[in-house]
Amino acid sequence: MRPTVSVFGGHLPGDSVWHRAGVGWKYLVVLALTLPALCVQQPWLTATGLVAVVGCLALCRLPARAMFAIPVALLVLLLVLGVFQLVVGRPDLAFVVPGNVLLAVWAARLIIVTTPASVLVDALVAAADRVPFVDGERFGLAVGIMLRSVPFLSGAFYDVRDAARARGLERHWVARLTPVVVRAVGFAQATGDALAARGLAEGRPSAPHPRV
């Protein structure tokens, strides 16, 4: 399986002000950067948010590619969102909607790139434990696994695309999507088994079943 650049990036060690900041502060900054633009939906707020998040990412003193790279699939999505807004007669939103998506992705990178996954999980567990009826350990673990799964699933998409191309099936969407879904289910089963084998996320042992 070919891993790809994750939309959200992965932790990169460093000693910048962002690396040293507490994870709680990082969450607050990310909310302050994104919420106004997402709630008010004004071009000037989106532009301000983008400028601010670019400034914050630059402070991380990490390679620009790791901070600002936009995967092709996301780029296509942003273009589709912008064109759609133009087509439906909302040129103001043609900048705001894709701009806000990019703002949210870059703001998420600000936390993810500067914080080890275990610290993120600890912070989420501590926060979720205060919410009634929520199992903080499971919530934090689920988010940690989600971060690790994004590159796997996008890699599976590209592998299957290449396999479909090799057989001349590049325009056959069923041939391109079905194996990705099957791999995703297999990956979920394997991850569940790996957690169970270590006694994490303890559940009842399963009856034998055919595996994907």
Next chain:
Amino acid sequence: MIRLSDVGVRVPVAGPPGSKVLLDHVDLRLAEHRIALVGANGSGKSTLLRLLNGLIVPTSGRVEVDGHDTRTESAAVRRRVGFTFTDPLSQLVLPTPLDDVELSLRARVRDRGERRRLALDWLDRYGLAAVAEQSIYDLSGGERQLAALVSVLAVEPSTLVCDEPTTLLDLRNRNLVSQVLSALPHQVIVATHDLALAGQCERVLLIDAGRVCADGAPAEVLDRYRELMA
């Protein structure tokens, strides 16, 4: 000590006869320090290994680890029996080896700093300190397999079950993982196609069509395996 008593495993399949037998009438007592399982693909090796950690329960019969039934005492069984998968990417569930080993330690060590120190210590013991914070996708095959092994060892099981740990590795990494496994103080039960690795064990089980068809010293069982595969 692990005991399997008249164990059978069946899975439902579409169409007649409605189920497929993966293991049939398996009676074993596994007490040796090093045990290998050999057999063709689909013979039932992985199913037998999964029973030992309680990942699956038998359709008939029972499996006990130090007297704990895998059907009713799975938590106690998994504290005693660690499991490594063929593909370490299936096993490493967090983005870096350090995160993953820390995850294994979460149940026992609540303090974050202490947990991190212990995780680094575990990785250092197996020469992985330098790659502790690298993405698991950037590690070599051998480093990934070792990281997966360390993440299981950090749970401190008394028995380690390995499902084809060297299958995806080149010769150098295969030798490295074999050396690490042979140096462990744990009981190690390994399913493998690597006959050199099987030959280092005290006892070898040959599985064929869901049954144990040979059980004994490596030389005689591996000869039988070669005859079967010819």
